[in-house]
Amino acid sequence: MNFTLKVWRQKSANASGSLQDYAATDIPAEASFLEMLDIVNEGLLEKGEESIAFDHDCREGICGSCSLVINGVAHGPKRGTTCQVYMRNFKDGDTIFIEPFRGRAFPIVKDLIVNRSALDRIIQAGGFISARTGSAPDANSIPISKADADLAMDAAACIGCGACVAACPNSSSMLFTSAKVSHLGLLPQGQPENRRRVLKMVQQMDDEGFGNCSNHYECEAVCPAAIPATFITRLNREYSAAAVAASAVGVK
Amino acid sequence: MPLDSKIPSGPLEEKWEKHKFESKLINPANRRKFEIIIVGTGLAGASAATALGEMGYKVKCFCYQDSPRRAHSIAAQGGINAAKNYQNDGDSVYRLFYDTIKGGDFRSREANVHRLAEVSAAIIDQCAAVGVPFAREYGGLLANRSFGGAQVSRTFYARGQTGQQLLLGAYSGLSKQIADGNVQMFYRTEMLEVVLVDGHAKGIVVRDLASGEVSSHAADTVVLATGGYGNVFYLSTNAKGCNVTATWRAHKKGAFFANPCFTQIHPTCIPVSGEYQSKLTLMSESLRNDGRVWAPKRKEDVAKRPQDIPEADRDYFLERKYPSFGNLAPRDISSRSAKEVCDEGRGVGPGGLGVYLDFAESIGRLGEATIRERYGNLFEMYENITGEDAYHQPMRIFPAVHYTMGGLWVDYNLMSNVPGLHVLGEANFSDHGANRLGASALMQGLADGYFVLPYTIGNYLATTGGKKVTTDHPEFKKAEEAVRERTSKLLGIRGKRTVDSFHRELGLLIWDKCGMARTKKGLTEALKKIPALREEFWENVAVTGTGAELNQALEKAGRVADFLEFGELMCIDALKRNESCGGHFREEYQTADGEAKRDDTKFAYVSAWEYSGKLDKPTLHKEPLVYEKVHLATRSYK
Numbered sequence: 033m034n035f036t037l038k039v040w041r042q043k044s045a046n047a048s049g050s051l052q053d054y055a056a057t058d059i060p061a062e063a064s065f066l067e068m069l070d071i072v073n074e075g076l077l078e079k080g081e082e083s084i085a086f087d088h089d090c091r092e093g094i095c096g097s098c099s100l101v102i103n104g105v106a107h108g109p110k111r112g113t114t115c116q117v118y119m120r121n122f123k124d125g126d127t128i129f130i131e132p133f134r135g136r137a138f139p140i141v142k143d144l145i146v147n148r149s150a151l152d153r154i155i156q157a158g159g160f161i162s163a164r165t166g167s168a169p170d171a172n173s174i175p176i177s178k179a180d181a182d183l184a185m186d187a188a189a190c191i192g193c194g195a196c197v198a199a200c201p202n203s204s205s206m207l208f209t210s211a212k213v214s215h216l217g218l219l220p221q222g223q224p225e226n227r228r229r230v231l232k233m234v235q236q237m238d239d240e241g242f243g244n245c246s247n248h249y250e251c252e253a254v255c256p257a258a259i260p261a262t263f264i265t266r267l268n269r270e271y272s273a274a275a276v277a278a279s280a281v282g283v284k
Numbered sequence: 285m286p287l288d289s290k291i292p293s294g295p296l297e298e299k300w301e302k303h304k305f306e307s308k309l310i311n312p313a314n315r316r317k318f319e320i321i322i323v324g325t326g327l328a329g330a331s332a333a334t335a336l337g338e339m340g341y342k343v344k345c346f347c348y349q350d351s352p353r354r355a356h357s358i359a360a361q362g363g364i365n366a367a368k369n370y371q372n373d374g375d376s377v378y379r380l381f382y383d384t385i386k387g388g389d390f391r392s393r394e395a396n397v398h399r400l401a402e403v404s405a406a407i408i409d410q411c412a413a414v415g416v417p418f419a420r421e422y423g424g425l426l427a428n429r430s431f432g433g434a435q436v437s438r439t440f441y442a443r444g445q446t447g448q449q450l451l452l453g454a455y456s457g458l459s460k461q462i463a464d465g466n467v468q469m470f471y472r473t474e475m476l477e478v479v480l481v482d483g484h485a486k487g488i489v490v491r492d493l494a495s496g497e498v499s500s501h502a503a504d505t506v507v508l509a510t511g512g513y514g515n516v517f518y519l520s521t522n523a524k525g526c527n528v529t530a531t532w533r534a535h536k537k538g539a540f541f542a543n544p545c546f547t548q549i550h551p552t553c554i555p556v557s558g559e560y561q562s563k564l565t566l567m568s569e570s571l572r573n574d575g576r577v578w579a580p581k582r583k584e585d586v587a588k589r590p591q592d593i594p595e596a597d598r599d600y601f602l603e604r605k606y607p608s609f610g611n612l613a614p615r616d617i618s619s620r621s622a623k624e625v626c627d628e629g630r631g632v633g634p635g636g637l638g639v640y641l642d643f644a645e646s647i648g649r650l651g652e653a654t655i656r657e658r659y660g661n662l663f664e665m666y667e668n669i670t671g672e673d674a675y676h677q678p679m680r681i682f683p684a685v686h687y688t689m690g691g692l693w694v695d696y697n698l699m700s701n702v703p704g705l706h707v708l709g710e711a712n713f714s715d716h717g718a719n720r721l722g723a724s725a726l727m728q729g730l731a732d733g734y735f736v737l738p739y740t741i742g743n744y745l746a747t748t749g750g751k752k753v754t755t756d757h758p759e760f761k762k763a764e765e766a767v768r769e770r771t772s773k774l775l776g777i778r779g780k781r782t783v784d785s786f787h788r789e790l791g792l793l794i795w796d797k798c799g800m801a802r803t804k805k806g807l808t809e810a811l812k813k814i815p816a817l818r819e820e821f822w823e824n825v826a827v828t829g830t831g832a833e834l835n836q837a838l839e840k841a842g843r844v845a846d847f848l849e850f851g852e853l854m855c856i857d858a859l860k861r862n863e864s865c866g867g868h869f870r871e872e873y874q875t876a877d878g879e880a881k882r883d884d885t886k887f888a889y890v891s892a893w894e895y896s897g898k899l900d901k902p903t904l905h906k907e908p909l910v911y912e913k914v915h916l917a918t919r920s921y922k
Contacts, residue, residue, distance in 0.1 A: 044833065062557045062671075070562055070784065077782045077826045083837050087350060089523040091563045093665075094448055095354040116668055141494050142834040145350075149471060152351050156463040160456035161415045165335040165734050166406070168413035172370065175424025185417040185442060188449060192353055216415050 202243030328709025331733030360447025388717020518791020718866025
């Protein structure tokens with residue numbers, strides 16, 4: 033198969049970038065999208081040119097590294113991660129636009145690579161349960177209903193790729209934040225820090241420059257882990273409760 | 285130099301308790317005076333950073349990924365073992381210990397494995413406490429399953445994403461420590477040298493992968509938790525970035541590399557479909573519970589559609605050879621059997637490298653809905669990758685490299701022979717012998733990080749580790765210079781052949797000669813070819829761009845350069861081990877019916893290789909494996 037690629041090239045964070053044309057020729061239909069880029073890169077390197085930089089690692093849909101906007105859609109035509117897109121999903125001769133995950137809080141590092149450490153800082157603000165190593169009670173001493181455990185697992189499945197941010201017209205990270213708040217808030221172990229966690233994570237989200245949710249549901253549509261937007265509702269509810277409690281009793 | 289494994293004296297069951305009591309403690313107020321460098325943020329690294337940060341040490345933690353949450357532990361699917369005996373089915377610390385020793389084909393260190401089994405229960409408690417959403421029963425208690433041929437249900441899991449959930453648990457603890465200021469995190473930063481001062485590991489040299497800046501970091505001790513070397517095969521189930529660089533650089537600074545030829549080939553992966561292929565995808569072993577493995581009896585049938593091959597012309601080779609375990613035979617045995625079938629020309633799919641995993645019988649018996657419920661996500665994944673619908677035609681599977689049991693040699697304290705250099709998780713060698721059992725890798729990573737190193741590290745810090753150094757020390761300047769020189773050498777070649785092309789050739793060679801089955805002839809051949817390939821690499825590799833920027837070609841080149849050296853050691857080790865055990869099958873050493881023939885009189889030892897300055901002439905040190913408790917037996921799965 034043959035394709036024309038229009039790829040975002042940007043030398044560094046402060047350089048200006050542009051879309052450059054590349055021909056991807058003789059691509060096997062069984063190749064993955066990233067393997068197609070590998071083939072193009074091999075050709076560039078053989079010609080002494082610089083390869084197209086993109087993030088990727090596990091290539092099995094779980095690490096959350098890969099982060100391309102393909103033809104305007106975060107992670108491309110199939111719901112799932114970029115690494116799980118295969119060339120048979122395209123037509124021979126297609127022109128394909130490849131861009132990075134854009135967002136105010138995701139500055140470009142180079143070409144298609146962005147800096148998503150803002151998401152790490154949201155977790156650092158409160159996305160954890162403070163249980164000192166060695167101090168845990170027997171795991172079966174806290175029964176958790178299967179329904180709650182399953183719902184917590186649905187939320188915990190988030191891979192932290194940031195597609196929700198890239199897809200959102202407001203560059204909001206509400207789906208990401210809500211997934212962590214829900215995962216920990218649904219578990220009894222997460223209760224002691226729940227209010228404090230919600231307030232701090234939302235504060236960090238704002239500080240990083242992420243926008244707010246205005247119900248476009250684009251995040252849900254591209255999420256490779258199928259995190260539903262109903263978790264955002266849960267986040268809003270938890271936030272209101274925490275904010276009211278904070279103003280009443282001064283939660284810090 | 286004699287290898288001192290520092291195994292405590294006394295009865296096996298009491299060694300760890302005794303050792304903990306006898307280990308040196310550091311006063312809480314003094315801990316902040318000690319700096320610890322941790323490289324890698326998988327289960328072992330993240331849990332160690334968390335535990336040591338909580339204790340009050342000053343930790344600097346490094347990962348090459350853009351976030352610590354992306355380390356490859358995240359991809360583990362199946363589960364984590366623990367001797368909880370929640371199912372009342374007769375499990376115990378001793379049974380978990382024994383199964384692990386036996387599974388490792390009696391090539392692991394008894395005392396370490398017993399300790400692993402002892403701390404396994406605390407791992408589950410810790411993970412549940414930090415919010416890992418393990419599978420539960422309706423009563424709210426934890427669910428278990430039996431895994432990897434175990435006769436008890438001791439595996440805890442979180443859907444098919446256990447590694448992800450455990451890593452996110454450890455990562456959340458790490459995140460808290462970062463927020464609290466106990467851990468300083470360095471993202472997108474790759475370790476390129478270990479720095480030794482007066483023979484002690486006192487720091488590292490790293491390259492910031494975003495800016496290209498090379499810098500030094502000094503500490504009181506260095507911890508490597510940098511994973512395995514499976515990518516020496518190019519195609520593996522490892523993430524693309526997994527590499528041997530950190531452990532290899534440490535090896536070249538004096539750390540012994542133990543049992544490098546012990547690698548694990550997983551039987552149920554999606555086969556290779558072409559030369560462009562960049563990685564192999566594992567499908568959970570649980571599929572073998574309901575799928576039957578077969579290949580055509582006759583070569584002439586391999587190109588036929590599977591549905592057109594009648595029952596009588598099919599060879600259900602695992603059921604035929606291992607009637608009592610059948611399709612559930614252990615990983616090494618299943619993998620080797622598939623290879624034999626393909627070697628006979630009876631393999632199916634592209635290149636004849638595949639066998640069928642057929643669900644027709646189970647679907648007939650249980651209905652498609654039941655199979656969909658059990659394995660729906662795996663069938664979906666298979667269809668996404670291959671475009672084939674496994675409900676209506678058999679899957680094609682083939683073995684792929686999955687895990688490496690070898691690693692840097694460590695003593696009971698998890699310290700290498702280089703004082704101050706600790707090694708955790710897959711990066712060390714100690715617990716899995718010649719073959720790792722399913723659901724044991726996650727257990728070992730977290731055991732090392734949460735519950736072993738925090739107790740043993742004090743032994744080094746309180747006794748010999750006192751000397752403080754700064755990055756002004758000339759050894760740091762020397763190491764930085766070595767890194768810069770190497771970088772400019774790679775960039776100066778401007779050759780014609782890409783890094784991937786070299787890596788593919790090396791990988792194929794290692795796979796052929798040092799993969800599922802090895803021979804003296806093949807290994808000798810590989811040992812001729814690897815140095816030649818390495819030479820060509822240094823003359824003709826195409827690395828563009830500069831060192832002062834994000835440069836993925838340069839990153840890969842550095843890693844492949846190390847694989848090109850490491851591969852040689854692997855083959856030397858395989859050639860030296862004149863026996864078959866676990867994942868290491870030497871064709872010359874097999875029983876009359878084709879089973880692995882171990883040689884306990886000559887090879888019940890750990891091969892610990894020392895870098896001699898010459899890659900083709902490493903020095904072998906042997907740590908005898910002394911079994912105080914376990915009786916050496918032959919594994920039989922017939």
